[in-house]
Amino acid sequence: MSMTNQELRKVGLKVTLPRIKILELLDRCPEQHLSAEDIYKQLLEQGEDVGLATVYRVLTQFEQVGIIERHHFENNYSVFEMRKELHHDHLVCVKCARVVEFTNPRIEQEQHDVAVEHGFTLTGHSLYLYGVCSLPACRAAADIVKTGD
Amino acid sequence: MSMTNQELRKVGLKVTLPRIKILELLDRCPEQHLSAEDIYKQLLEQGEDVGLATVYRVLTQFEQVGIIERHHFENNYSVFEMRKELHHDHLVCVKCARVVEFTNPRIEQEQHDVAVEHGFTLTGHSLYLYGVCSLPACRAAADIVKTGD
DNA sequence: CTAGTTGCAAATCATTTGCACTTGC
DNA sequence: GCAAGTGCAAATGATTTGCAACTAG
Numbered sequence: 030m031s032m033t034n035q036e037l038r039k040v041g042l043k044v045t046l047p048r049i050k051i052l053e054l055l056d057r058c059p060e061q062h063l064s065a066e067d068i069y070k071q072l073l074e075q076g077e078d079v080g081l082a083t084v085y086r087v088l089t090q091f092e093q094v095g096i097i098e099r100h101h102f103e104n105n106y107s108v109f110e111m112r113k114e115l116h117h118d119h120l121v122c123v124k125c126a127r128v129v130e131f132t133n134p135r136i137e138q139e140q141h142d143v144a145v146e147h148g149f150t151l152t153g154h155s156l157y158l159y160g161v162c163s164l165p166a167c168r169a170a171a172d173i174v175k176t177g178d
Numbered sequence: 179m180s181m182t183n184q185e186l187r188k189v190g191l192k193v194t195l196p197r198i199k200i201l202e203l204l205d206r207c208p209e210q211h212l213s214a215e216d217i218y219k220q221l222l223e224q225g226e227d228v229g230l231a232t233v234y235r236v237l238t239q240f241e242q243v244g245i246i247e248r249h250h251f252e253n254n255y256s257v258f259e260m261r262k263e264l265h266h267d268h269l270v271c272v273k274c275a276r277v278v279e280f281t282n283p284r285i286e287q288e289q290h291d292v293a294v295e296h297g298f299t300l301t302g303h304s305l306y307l308y309g310v311c312s313l314p315a316c317r318a319a320a321d322i323v324k325t326g327d
Numbered sequence: 328c329t330a331g332t333t334g335c336a337a338a339t340c341a342t343t344t345g346c347a348c349t350t351g352c
Numbered sequence: 353g354c355a356a357g358t359g360c361a362a363a364t365g366a367t368t369t370g371c372a373a374c375t376a377g
Binding site: 195197230231254 | 331333
């Protein structure tokens, strides 16, 4: 809990109940990608008295100071996760919504080269691969699906 | 105009005024990435009597039959473009919103490899690079921006 | 003729904002 | 004490949907 306090103070945010709880929640499920709603519901379930608006505000602040990352998948809402030390991209199962993280330095390098080639200074990027994963249930659907280019 | 008719019939859609006009509009600006609003406004300007809802419905249908592609950039709305023969990704200027298309076979290959590695059958992917382009106006801002990982 | 389409208005849904009320420091 | 933070309700803005009128085949 004091580690959490440290982190918040370090980025100039007051240490408040909602912020502590949200940070703990994200910390506890490092492999999950939670939406604002998800976080809101879980907090309610564990008896906290927070508003959805606060969850959004806190998540936005956390993102701005770099504590967490926001991802826009192909749906229409965002998911959040603690910022990891090393950058990674996502492989998302379109059947079961499972998310696998991966790192590929060659892709990173190519991205950089492409940007330079076109006179851009990269500020960020997003790479999401969508597919059908190897779970039996999902597998069944994979056959009628053509491999993307 | 008859080519347009052909294309529509081929995918089993009735040849209606709104569909023809929207298709023509997208065809005429192959390099642009238009939002539903953009298309709606342009149609109104050129005197057509269409509803925004129809624009959305038609675009969704076109996407489903593969005539056009939908992109979700980091904003909260989508842009559409005619489906090109060869696949390409996007480089988006965060200052002026200019969009540059590019193709990189090595990235494509790596993506495929990553999917296989994790037991996924790829169905699609989205890669967007965000940065500051080389226009003088945008350039000014590039200096205070750090290069992504 | 009649199933597919359309325009309009009302409905959704994720996210944001105004505001009066707390709380951290 | 006071600025920063919060909850709630109302506002947004993109996209969707219900429905009665309309049109392509």
